[in-house]
Amino acid sequence: MRHPLSLALASLLGALLPLGPLVATGQEIPAPPVSFSPPPDRKIPSGPFGDLVRKGERIFTQTGKYAGKYVGNDLTCESCHLDRGRKPYAAPLWGAYVSYPRFRSKNMKVSRLGERIQGCFRFSMNGVAPPLEGDTIRSIVAYSFWMAKGAPVGTPLVGTGMYHLPPSPHKPDPFHGKKVYEARCALCHGADGLGTVSGGEIGFPPVWGPRSYNKGAGLAKVGKLAGFIKMNMPLSKGDSLSDRDAWDVAAYVDSQPRPADPRKKS
């Protein structure tokens, strides 16, 4: 965790430094990243708002069960957004909530959070976008809002989004990545990448194949996937792969078949 630590250190130093001289340069100084911890579950209030938050959490963790008609694969939101959307560097919801509306080069538009979540359903869940004003999006936005309570809006928070792994000095090598995959990943996701079942229910999520995310998803970009793997995989052993192994195994996973990008289908 060298990088996040130095970030935390930087933010600490930033907080200690007197503001005067910085302001005097007349340049815009990027705000130092701020740490944030989401509130504990017991802080979810009772009443209709709390109900919506809890509904959002249910959809988030059991997406197939509670929003099945919008889901086209074996993933849940939590497959990637670990710890129910709370874990730093696994695109936590609290980080997302305070980063929207935002311009995205993906569709060259300024999107609201709800629209961003629609994208998750279309690409990462290989499904269809739920209506913006419908219950599914509304409750996930409410869950995100609740989780971001107390976070500064529009300020970079440590752990937002995915980790940016430094560019690889070598071209990522899928052949070496296959070896890493077999040694470190296949135990859970299967040598065939198709995930594992447990008594008829999904055990470990598929990382490629027809029931995984499609080619339009964020993780279908090698760099993003490498950053996600580096910080989070194997489960409970984040930051144990070398940067090089993370790049290579991401390149291998990315070289495997998965559903097409729906924007390019017709």
Place this chain on the structure above:
Amino acid sequence: MDRSRSAMRPLVLPIFLLLSLGIFSPAHAGNLIERGKKIAQEGNGLPGSTACMECHRLHGGGMPLIGSPRIAGQTKTYIEHEILGVKAGTRYAPIMAGVVNNLSQKDIRAVAAWYASVRTPKLPDVSPYDPSLVALGKRIALKGRWKKNVPACVLCHGPEGRGIPPHFPYIKGQNKGYILRQLISFAFLKRADDPQGLMRGIARRLSQKERQAVAEYFASLPPPPADGQPDPPSSRKASP
């Protein structure tokens, strides 16, 4: 390679004869299971061998009183892996260590096939479950303790802890003394046969109270059902 093959040639005929007499036919899973059952009942006949059923019972229900685990319906892969770990000394298992040393590869495969094929109800645990520990254990099991880098147990052990074949054992319905002792063994003693050290890190990061709590919670659940079908709809994370 060739040398060893020619060295084996003299054995081919007798094996062929045995096969044709039906005395053993390794290809036949039924016979493997039967052979395993015999070992479970009587040991493998070598001096010092012990019948597994003395501690695990014939149908694998275990003996909560002496902390002997239920093994009924664990996967063949897992059972073999554990016995090999005990033999190799990578799994701390003071009681088992004295029992499995004279088992051959084939005995191990056979007895694993037997215990993987049997089902049996849960035997009563040694003492009632403490409701406050069960509640804490359930929270850890379903939501984890991510601040300490402990993921929800069900992510690796399947919904409710029913196991994710072939490598991840079921832990629901296991006796609580055994679960707790394994967590302590992973954390502090020499149970080091877990792939990539996954359990060692997790068990170490839990507090003693949390280890007790998850042991009580998983022990309080029924074991995976006899037919291998899913349990009644899983309540993963639906409630606190």
